[in-house]
Amino acid sequence: MSKDLFGKAILDYHLGKYTEDLKTETSISEEDDLPLPYLFRAYAEMPRIEQQALQLSKGKVLxxxxxxxxxxxxxxxxxxxxxxxxxxxEGAIATCKLRGVEDARHQDLMQMEGETFDTILLLMNGAGLCGRLNRISTFLQQLKRLLRPNGQILLDSSDIIYMFDEDEDGGRLIPADMAYYGELDYIVKYKGDVEPPFDWMYIDYNTLQNAAIANGFDCELIEEGNHYDYLARLTEAL
Incomplete structure (x- = not known):
């Protein structure tokens, strides 16, 4: 069961109880700090990819x-x-409400039904919510159910192939037990407590594009960032 350390940290920051940052660790990377102020950044402080996604958003947004x-x-x-x-x-949603978000819900995307949207935003590696590549079709089909005609899905992710060592021929040394190199176990730590590891995924653009096409979407590369990251737009294929 989740301890919601992410939510506790966000709420602490908003309530003026900021004493330390979140710490994150993955199955392929060492512990690193996630500065809480970054999660409260204004538009001018956001990466270009996020700014672009917000400018492209239209209509009713999820x-x-x-x-x-x-x-x-x-x-x-x-x-x-x-x-x-x-x-x-829950802590994140409590914070959103305190900050003035008018419709903030403690809700699992995969359980949503009965509503549709013109724009679905999945930012800060929102594709990672899929968790594992073998779930991508289920994930994309749920997004399709929530999308209005002529709607769009805007998501960003990164190609983390650069994190793996090169072999003598310039290829990358991917462990044999990895089904897809973008799949990680993600761990969050906060104020001496540790969240149980959960599935997370970074998906390279070509893999996303192939999955999108297989699930009835057109996939467009909107922008590439400075560090193997990108913004993509998915629309239902005609």
Whole structure:
């Protein structure tokens, strides 16, 4: 069961109880700090890829994995869009409500039904919510059910092939027991407590494009970032 350390940290920061940052670790990387102020960044402080996604958003928006609500607040207050912000973290949703997000819900994307949206946002590696590549079709089909005609899915991710050592021929040394090199076990630590590891995934653009096409989407590369990251747009194929 989740301890919601992510949510506790976000809520602590908002309530003025900020004493330390979140610590994250994965099955292929060492412990690193995730600065809490970064989760509360204003539009001007966001990476170009996120700014681009917010400018491309239109109509009724679903912000998936909304965290502290920074994207939702910009779309709601600066763009005047109707935004539904969802997260599986109770602390994150409590923070969103305190910050003024009008429709913030403690909700699992995969359990949503009965609503549709013009734009579905999956930012800060929102594709990672899929967890494992063998679940990508189920994930994309759920997104399709939530998408209105002529709607769009905007998501960012990264190709983490660079994290693996090169062999003598310039190829990458991927462990034989990895089904896909972008799949990780992700661990969150906060104030001496540790969250049980959970599935996470970074998906390279070509793999995403192939999965999208196989599930009835067109996939467009909108922008590439400075560190193997990218923004993609999925629309239902005609």
């Amino acid at each position: 912000d998936v994995g909304c965290g502290a609500g920074s994207h939702a607040l910009y779309l709601q207050n600066e763009r005047g869009l109707e935004v539904t912000a969802i997260d599986i973290s």
